Amino acid sequence: MTNMIKTESVKHEYTSHTGKSIMALNGIDISIEKGEFVAILGHNGSGKSTLAKHFNALLLPNSGTIMVKNIDTKNEEMLWEIRQIAGMVFQNPDNQIVATIVEEDVAFGPENLAVESKEIRKRVDEALKAVDMYEYRKHGPHLLSGGQKQRIAIAGIIAMKPECIILDEPTAMLDPSGRKEVIDTIMKLNQEEGITIVLITHYMDEAVNADRVYVMEDGMLVMDGTPKDVFSQVEKMKSLGLDVPQVTEICHELRKEGIKLPADILTVEEMVVELCRLK
Amino acid sequence: MIKDITIGQYIPADTPVHNLDPRSKIIITFVFITALFLVNTFFGYIYILAFMGIALGLSKISPKYLFRGLKPLVFIIVLTAILNIFMTEGEIIYKLWKLTITKEGLIQAAFMCIRLVFLITGASLLTLTTSPIALTDGIEKLLNPFKKIGVPAHELAMMMTIALRFIPTLLEETDKIMKAQMARGADFESGNMIARAKAMVPLLVPLFISAFRRADELAMAMEARCYRGGDKRTRMKQLKFEMRDIYASIITIAFGGLIIWSRF
């Protein structure tokens, strides 16, 4: 397997306008493989967004290195290649759409990459179909729902032909149906197109589908493993100020009452199977 | 309420006028406006009317829609009429205390009002038949030759695009903040001008803060999508002059010639 993103003891320090400095990242070592679906969890202010912005050179580390497909993000000459390889989707869909027509917005990235106009047309149509928004291509973005806008933002990244997409709380401002649309789109891109996904989220049920989960606290990675490994440690997650999926929590309470269930139940289906087996 | 404001009221359709290259349309509009100011007799307006008529007929825009655009500007038209009627010297027809109405004044007022109406409807016809995107693209392309003398063509076009993109978003937000403050007892509708202006301050402050935050996030998102100014950019839709642009130019040149000839 090849590395998509690899960091070595990355540190990042912000100085606020009062002159106080905050260590937002305090020695991060992470390596994300090509085609992997990674979820990053952590409570507010733990440094998730700061880390994400390091993955496509929107921020540079104070010390340590970040390699994106073996390119050092400090290499200024390769800046645009890095941003093309690692695309980024932000939390607020309204503040990342540039143009007044959906298809024009999707074309924005490839236009910046100086792709030829016929090829842009092709990529825009493909990207809009991939997120299931093709019939909205002539609409104004302000007339779309939050979930649709976020899918347009994702299409805008896909049209740049990235190998990795970093999504910083893409569902935080959406309603449940919008969240589902976006998560389904992300999963499809990961499974069908083999695009590496880094998903930052506060919703534990979104992390359940990941190949690997990382938990951040005070600028450090404090837990990592498969969703089953991480979420089965209910007490530790709670002490970090995080929830576990609802089913896992119920299971944890039942286990405390002495009912013999495995600790790593993440979905309702698994729970049903295990409960039926008890009799 | 505030959301109902529409700008750049573009009406999409598939007509020769809609399909004209935006650059042609912008230049034709300029020629039209120049011609309008060259006309010096009522008779000259016949040419203008004919030209407008052809354009309007081809564009299939209902005249009613065109005249609706005049509504917000009625005040300016009336003011122009009043100023011209009372301020022009000449043969007095009617005297009211210190104000006099002259024959020349009436003629001048009619002349100026017709000019204004043509000016406004002509410009509306451009925005009614050209999408904001095509318009900004056209402006960018037309300004490109002036880049050498420091006209930031691409930046201006980008600014216009972003402004157009964010006007609905910011209007929606204003609406939201207004409702939130009304729910807490704010009153935007009663009181005199000063009281109302004061009531707007708590509305504008959060709006400005949010606009700056949006600008910051948008800049970050644009950078993440490899935006680095206009130099190396390509475009998905390229502007292209077609046969119809040539026909339109011929008609416009003929029209311009007629206007100049009518002055002698």
Ligand SMILES: Nc1ncnc2c1ncn2[C@@H]1O[C@H](COP(=O)(O)OP(=O)(O)OP(=O)(O)O)[C@@H](O)[C@H]1O
């Ligand atoms: N531009 C900045 N200037 C100064 N401090 C900052 C800046 N951005 C973030 N910080 C600080 O850095 C720390 C990490 O912030 P970051 O935004 O990475 O957290 P996060 O995990 O993304 O939080 P959230 O879940 O709220 O999005 C926080 O303490 C925050 O206050």
Ligand SMILES: [Mg+2]
């Ligand atoms: Mg964040």
